[in-house]
Amino acid sequence: MSIVITGSVAYDYLMFYPGLYREQILPDRLDKISLSFLAESMRKERGGVAANIAYTMKLLGADPIV
Incomplete structure (x- = not known):
């Protein structure tokens, strides 16, 4: 049986x-918080609510349609 999944598909x-x-957040200055972080690396993965649900359902043996 196929199940239709609706929702977002994103990266x-x-x-x-x-x-x-x-280490960067000062508890006594939370009213004036302004931060930036330099990331060492980045990777792009498939995601989104519909895609994640369909992926997990497929692992469980279902036949989802996004």
Whole structure:
């Protein structure tokens, strides 16, 4: 049996930051927070709600249609 999945199909851009976010965020200055992080690397993966659900359903033996 086929199941129709609706939702977003997108790309996820996953970046690697080698530091700790808590080192950059000052608890006493949360009202004036302004941060930027330099990522060492980035990779592009398929994603989106519909794509992720369909992928998992296929792993479970279903026949999803996006």
